[in-house]
Amino acid sequence: MKLLIITAIAEFEKEIKKILKNAKVKTFSFKEVTGYRDSTEDALETNWFATEMNENTSILFYAFVSDENVDTLFNSIGEFNKKQESLSHIHVAVTNIERSN
Structure with a gap:
């Protein structure tokens, strides 16, 4: 079992x-x-908001997934990110679950 974020x-x-x-x-x-x-650290001409901290609406998903589903998820997200023309991507991380109840 893995924790997917x-x-x-x-x-x-x-x-x-x-x-x-x-x-x-x-x-x-x-x-x-x-x-x-x-x-x-961005160049001033690339910082459209003229502030140091930019804030945006984001989403967070988390799920407990079986080991065999992890590769499918990473591959699908990788394919999605390759198609994006914007700088924004889907970010994914996975951790092992040592114990759960």
Whole structure:
């Protein structure tokens, strides 16, 4: 069993739900969150907001998934990210679960 964590901009919500369904992940949790990006190291001409901390509406998914579903999810998310023309991508991480009850 693995713990899967997915973060992305809110606009990717439908695509993430579709990816989870195709990977046979039937149960997951979802939360709207506020994402922050420190742009103090960006060149001034590329910082449209003229602030140091940019805030955006993001989403967080997490689910307990079986080992065999992890590769399918990572491959699907990788394919989705390759097709994106924007700088924004779906971010995914997985951790081992040592014990659960």
